[in-house]
Amino acid sequence: MYIEYKGDGLAGTAWIGRVHLSKTGKMLYYRDQRFQSLKGGYKANYYDVETGDNYWISGCKKDGDDTLYPGSIEVDEDVREEYWLKIRKKPECVHLKQFRSEGKYSKRRPK
Template identity: 55%
Template structure:
């Protein structure tokens, strides 16, 4: 999934990583954090961290790699090491060397 922290700005730190869903499907877990949906009430965010209240944009990664809401942002998107090969092969359709 694409995970971008929106709590400080519209172009926050972002990464691609593997998430897990709760048994009920109402929350997402990633990196030791639990996120719940804002159910449409967020501004440029769709989830929040249940412990800190920080707001995030979480979505499936895009095939074209333009995951950021604002394309003019040149900030890098980190890719977790354990999903790098899968991301480039299955999402972007390219094999990494």
């Protein structure tokens, strides 16, 4: 999953990592953090239950442009091979622990 911290504004620290769901599906777990849904949201869709900080958590995009604006994304070690081989289909990048995302809003195309 793609996880981005939104406590500092629109662009924050971002990771690709493995997220686990609670049995009820109402709680997400990543590392030592617990997240609950904001039940919608435009720039953030989950919050950290302990700190109240906002996050955007979603599936990974195949093109790697998960951020809204240009930024760096760290790939957790335990998902790195799976991410580069199965999601991005770029075996030549499997050694990368971090990459630059151009962002959703950096390449708006005229209609």
